[in-house]
Amino acid sequence: MLDAGTIAVYSFAVITVISALFVLITRHILHAAFGLLVCLLGIAGLYLLAGAEFLGVTQLLVYAGGILVLIIFGIMLTNRADGKTIKAGNHRVIPGILAGLAIFLLFTQIYSQSSFRDSLRSTDNNIPLMGHPVESLGVEIMTRYLLPFELIAVILLVILVGSLFISKKENDTN
Amino acid sequence: MISFLFFLGFLVFYGLIAIYAERKISAFIQDRYGPMEVGYKGLLQTFADILKLLQKEHIFTFAADKPLFAIAPTIIFVAMFAAFAVIPLSVNITGSTVATGVYYAIAIVSLDILGILMAGWGSNNKYAIIGAYRSVAQIVSYEIPLGLAVLGVIMMSGTLDLQEISMQQSIFYESATKNTESYLFGLKFLGINVGKYGGILSWNIFRMPPLIIGFVIFFITSLAESNRAPFDLPEAESELIAGFHTEYSGFRFAIIMLAEYGVMLLTSFLAVVLFLGSWSTPLPNIGALKLAEWTSGTPGSISADLWGIFWLCLKAMTLVLCQIWIRWTFPRLRVDQLMNLGWKYLTPAALIIIFIVGLWKLALL
Amino acid sequence: MKRKGANNTYFGNITEAFDTLITGLKTTWKHIPLARKKRSLENVDSEKYFEKQEGLFTVQYPRFEMPVPEKGRYQLHNEIEDCIVCDKCAKVCPVDCIDIEPVKATEEIGKTSDGTPKRIHAAKFDIDMAKCCFCGLCTTVCPTECLTMSQDYDYSTFDITDHNFPFSKMTEKEISDAKADLEKAMEEKAAMAREKAESRATSESSEKSADSTKPKAAKPKFIPRPMKKKKEGNNDDNKKEDK
Numbered sequence: 001m002l003d004a005g006t007i008a009v010y011s012f013a014v015i016t017v018i019s020a021l022f023v024l025i026t027r028h029i030l031h032a033a034f035g036l037l038v039c040l041l042g043i044a045g046l047y048l049l050a051g052a053e054f055l056g057v058t059q060l061l062v063y064a065g066g067i068l069v070l071i072i073f074g075i076m077l078t079n080r081a082d083g084k085t086i087k088a089g090n091h092r093v094i095p096g097i098l099a100g101l102a103i104f105l106l107f108t109q110i111y112s113q114s115s116f117r118d119s120l121r122s123t124d125n126n127i128p129l130m131g132h133p134v135e136s137l138g139v140e141i142m143t144r145y146l147l148p149f150e151l152i153a154v155i156l157l158v159i160l161v162g163s164l165f166i167s168k169k170e171n172d173t174n
Numbered sequence: 175m176i177s178f179l180f181f182l183g184f185l186v187f188y189g190l191i192a193i194y195a196e197r198k199i200s201a202f203i204q205d206r207y208g209p210m211e212v213g214y215k216g217l218l219q220t221f222a223d224i225l226k227l228l229q230k231e232h233i234f235t236f237a238a239d240k241p242l243f244a245i246a247p248t249i250i251f252v253a254m255f256a257a258f259a260v261i262p263l264s265v266n267i268t269g270s271t272v273a274t275g276v277y278y279a280i281a282i283v284s285l286d287i288l289g290i291l292m293a294g295w296g297s298n299n300k301y302a303i304i305g306a307y308r309s310v311a312q313i314v315s316y317e318i319p320l321g322l323a324v325l326g327v328i329m330m331s332g333t334l335d336l337q338e339i340s341m342q343q344s345i346f347y348e349s350a351t352k353n354t355e356s357y358l359f360g361l362k363f364l365g366i367n368v369g370k371y372g373g374i375l376s377w378n379i380f381r382m383p384p385l386i387i388g389f390v391i392f393f394i395t396s397l398a399e400s401n402r403a404p405f406d407l408p409e410a411e412s413e414l415i416a417g418f419h420t421e422y423s424g425f426r427f428a429i430i431m432l433a434e435y436g437v438m439l440l441t442s443f444l445a446v447v448l449f450l451g452s453w454s455t456p457l458p459n460i461g462a463l464k465l466a467e468w469t470s471g472t473p474g475s476i477s478a479d480l481w482g483i484f485w486l487c488l489k490a491m492t493l494v495l496c497q498i499w500i501r502w503t504f505p506r507l508r509v510d511q512l513m514n515l516g517w518k519y520l521t522p523a524a525l526i527i528i529f530i531v532g533l534w535k536l537a538l539l
Numbered sequence: 540m541k542r543k544g545a546n547n548t549y550f551g552n553i554t555e556a557f558d559t560l561i562t563g564l565k566t567t568w569k570h571i572p573l574a575r576k577k578r579s580l581e582n583v584d585s586e587k588y589f590e591k592q593e594g595l596f597t598v599q600y601p602r603f604e605m606p607v608p609e610k611g612r613y614q615l616h617n618e619i620e621d622c623i624v625c626d627k628c629a630k631v632c633p634v635d636c637i638d639i640e641p642v643k644a645t646e647e648i649g650k651t652s653d654g655t656p657k658r659i660h661a662a663k664f665d666i667d668m669a670k671c672c673f674c675g676l677c678t679t680v681c682p683t684e685c686l687t688m689s690q691d692y693d694y695s696t697f698d699i700t701d702h703n704f705p706f707s708k709m710t711e712k713e714i715s716d717a718k719a720d721l722e723k724a725m726e727e728k729a730a731m732a733r734e735k736a737e738s739r740a741t742s743e744s745s746e747k748s749a750d751s752t753k754p755k756a757a758k759p760k761f762i763p764r765p766m767k768k769k770k771e772g773n774n775d776d777n778k779k780e781d782k
Contacts, residue, residue, distance in 0.1 A: 034292065054274050061281035064288070066314075072288070076307070201574075202571045202595075500564070519552075
């Protein structure tokens with residue numbers, strides 16, 4: 001039967017799906033952004049329930065607390081610049097649906113072929129995780145995945161410098 | 175559950191006390207009396223104000239975005255209150271035992287910004303929107319030095335778990351882990367093991383002296399995070415009326431005010447847990463005077479809980495008092511000064527602190 | 540203060556910031572323990588009035604009051620027993636806040652405390668404190684010193700008409716009696732005058748009998764106050780502008 005954990009998973013899933021649909025349907029662009037917030041929070045909840053504590057909190061910090069704030073900030077600053085609110089329209093419905101279906105199929109294909117599916121199934125709740133998840137994550141990043149980690153860092157630095165350069169140029173022309 | 179009920183009750187109680195204290199201290203600094211009429215020396219003034227706010231009508235402005243306007247105070251309060259979940263109260267009462275406690279607290283508080291944006295936008299009021307913009311720009315900028323200052327502590331203690339960080343700073347650490355590697359100022363070559371002295375000597379700022387500057391950075395940024403003077407640009411009364419909560423009235427206004435004071439308390443609690451020894455006593459054992467043991471209780475018993483809660487709240491309240499004191503001393507910063515301070519002074523300083531902490535740990539321990 | 544901004548160097552700014560911040564915190568901290576001191580209730584006459592820099596400054600007014608100086612100009616008070624209703628105060632008042640209705644008495648009605656005889660009833664002696672500008676001119680011109688400014692300064696009311704303070708103690712009946720007496724006396728006088736005139740007319744010539752009421756009409760009737768000031772002032776202004 002349903003236990004508390006399962007109910008929680010399903011309720012988070014329902015919240016996520018409903019808010020995602022709301023983002024698609026609503027014509028008010030700022031409401032859509034806040035719908036996205038609920039969606040991201042729902043996903044963070046699912047991560048937490050799946051035991052990926054660090055990932056869930058990162059989702060909160062980076063997406064809900066960082067990127068979404070930037071999106072809303074952008075909407076607020078551009079909205080009503082010409083005196084009227086920007087309305088979101090439903091453009092390219094059929095290509096959108098096709099693209100969504102394609103991504104869905106891709107994910108199911110990856111999921112069915114990957115090896116972690118079996119490992120997930122065999123996971124027993126009574127077996128404690130190997131080591132501390134945060135600790136192992138840190139060690140892995142600093143050893144095995146050091147090169148990608150450093151590459152990401154360099155890319156971020158380039159983006160930072162680039163955005164600085166762009167904003168500076170605009171100021172000069174103004 | 176104990177932790178939840180304690181914090182809910184304590185937050186309301188603290189709200190009453192802190193607002194009264196704020197009024198009284200501001201009055202004394204300005205050679206006034208402050209509230210004097212309701213109750214003895216005006217003690218019940220805040221209570222009367224809250225009663226008044228509860229009776230008041232919820233005013234929706236005509237052009238307000240009603241759903242956002244109505245939900246915003248809830249988001250602000252929930253985001254603030256959710257962070258209390260990970261604050262340990264004593265050696266036994268740990269709150270939520272997540273391994274990523276600090277990380278979670280910082281992440282969940284950043285949701286506060288979304289509530290402020292909702293409130294500012296939903297009000298459809300120019301002051302509210304300007305206040306919300308400023309608030310977000312400020313909080314996003316100051317989250318960086320805040321996170322970096324916290325990172326110094328995490329590097330030193332090697333964990334994100336707030337209870338673990340607290341344990342390391344208490345006199346129970348030695349007996350619990352059989353770890354005797356606790357030296358004065360983190361300097362092994364001095365050969366002074368402070369594990370058995372406990373008290374103030376085992377606080378993070380004394381175990382790792384560079385963290386004193388880290389604590390100062392954390393404290394300054396926490397003022398900015400809670401939108402308090404001298405960083406109260408988002409609600410600058412003289413320019414923006416009340417910033418993002420200009421249009422709020424009644425119970426919603428009360429909730430926003432409680433959340434504002436709640437953030438003060440939360441940042442104070444975090445500062446205490448991370449830098450000032452958490453729930454452990456400030457009194458060290460000196461020879462035969464086992465002050466630390468007398469004022470800590472025995473782990474597992476109710477005495478340890480009472481002492482833990484007492485010390486934690488005492489330290490947090492002291493920091494709140496400092497915040498009030500600072501608010502009524504300094505004038506408000508200009509926007510460019512705010513950004514200068516955040517990016518040119520606090521962020522580099524926090525980075526240097528991290529570097530020094532790393533060196534200190536590697537070279538001297 | 541040492542060098543300001545320490546030549547605006549990066550570290551100079553930091554040290555100066557800390558210096559000044561700590562100075563500020565010390566300054567405000569000093570005031571907190573001083574808050575135990577209440578303000579001493581000395582008025583401006585006191586020698587130490589300007590030396591009180593410490594402690595709470597607020598006076599919790601309805602419970603404590605600052606004593607006011609004796610010479611202070613607060614509420615006007617008229618000791619009606621001493622008033623001879625000379626109307627000087629009403630004439631000198633720059634804002635016309637004193638309203639007097641005199642009724643001449645037929646005989647001396649008493650003496651003031653300094654021995655001046657009173658010959659006029661004050662049927663109405665109203666001072667409208669809402670209009671008063673507290674210049675104190677009326678107290679200066681008062682010949683019997685019955686009009687004074689009292690120490691009472693708190694007479695705020697909910698209705699502005701309550702600021703009109705009546706000082707006359709005469710009842711309606713007394714006023715009408717006094718008026719009746721006066722009329723009677725006037726009639727008697729007029730009758731006497733008529734008799735005189737008639738007797739004069741009969742003795743001298745009958746042509747002037749039509750003017751027999753003339754003395755009565757010419758008799759200087761008591762005019763409360765000249766009201767032409769304003770008009771004259773305006774005319775003056777116009778003249779000045781014309782020049």
